Amino acid sequence: MGKIVAIGNQKGGVGKTTTTFNLGAALAELDQKVLWVDLDPQASLTIYCGFDPDTFNKTIYNVLKGNSSIDHICQPTTFGPDLLPANLDLAIIEMELFNTIARERQLACVLSSVRDDYDFILIDCQPSLGLLMLNALTVSDEVIIPISCEYLAMRGVAGLLKMIDKVKLQLNSQLKIRGILPTMFDRRTKHAHDTLEQIRHQFEPKVPVFNHVIYRSIRFAESALKGESILTYAKNIPGAESYRNLARELSREANKTGKRLSPFSIDNSQCTMDN
Numbered sequence: 001m002g003k004i005v006a007i008g009n010q011k012g013g014v015g016k017t018t019t020t021f022n023l024g025a026a027l028a029e030l031d032q033k034v035l036w037v038d039l040d041p042q043a044s045l046t047i048y049c050g051f052d053p054d055t056f057n058k059t060i061y062n063v064l065k066g067n068s069s070i071d072h073i074c075q076p077t078t079f080g081p082d083l084l085p086a087n088l089d090l091a092i093i094e095m096e097l098f099n100t101i102a103r104e105r106q107l108a109c110v111l112s113s114v115r116d117d118y119d120f121i122l123i124d125c126q127p128s129l130g131l132l133m134l135n136a137l138t139v140s141d142e143v144i145i146p147i148s149c150e151y152l153a154m155r156g157v158a159g160l161l162k163m164i165d166k167v168k169l170q171l172n173s174q175l176k177i178r179g180i181l182p183t184m185f186d187r188r189t190k191h192a193h194d195t196l197e198q199i200r201h202q203f204e205p206k207v208p209v210f211n212h213v214i215y216r217s218i219r220f221a222e223s224a225l226k227g228e229s230i231l232t233y234a235k236n237i238p239g240a241e242s243y244r245n246l247a248r249e250l251s252r253e254a255n256k257t258g259k260r261l262s263p264f265s266i267d268n269s270q271c272t273m274d275n
């Protein structure tokens, strides 16, 4: 039973997709079987994986709507993990699912059929607290919250934390915040050091903050442009090492825990696929 991890923050541009992508690639380096789920209509993760989102006739949108099976859209990638791709179609799903029974469990229904095939399922969330985010939190075991070490970094996180509390109470009692992941840390500036200290001060000990800090580097943008992960494009920079260390920590834990019981068992017969 694979561990499902949502990578989310209501704010855009904080490193969600970069984290989903490079963490997934780093887990694959450790022989972990990984599925990436692109749950953002902007489809950045799909693009990072080397695909043109507009060329897909069917994506995660169709699977969530119940008019395609996961096998039909799942793409192997050259980075190791498989991908459930997205494109702009996904932007209207929130409206379309509005009247569906158990609309917050559509993703859980979708993933229940493949969960046993993977060690990790990483969900790249869109920067909003809407129905897609609710679906991600309802099915996930853990959430990683990337926060950039910059001015106003903490804005928006309070809303996400409130939403997580509500989901834990009402939909998924096993959900756990795995940690806040400080990203874009420029170790040369006092501002970044101050912000990192502020992040720790504001959230710990209630919400854990990873010791792994993702350093700022132009290599991340360059690697995306080149269609590579940071692990191959600039394998020795500290940011690459941080993602490797994070992957080591997650996979060590998963190995220790061994086969896990489902925190959120889905009875497939309850999946509404008639939207």
Ligand SMILES: Nc1ncnc2c1ncn2[C@@H]1O[C@H](COP(=O)(O)OP(=O)(O)O)[C@@H](O)[C@H]1O
Residues within 6 Å of the ligand: 011, 012, 013, 014, 015, 016, 017, 018, 019, 044, 183, 184, 185, 214, 215, 216, 217, 218, 220, 221, 222, 224, 239
């Ligand atoms: N550690 C980093 N250092 C420098 N630039 C980064 C870093 N992580 C991500 N970026 C860049 O910042 C931009 C936004 O990152 P992205 O992962 O797409 O954020 P999000 O998914 O939260 O919107 C991208 O251009 C990406 O290449």
Ligand SMILES: [Mg+2]
Residues within 6 Å of the ligand: 016, 017, 018, 040, 044, 125
């Ligand atoms: Mg993104």
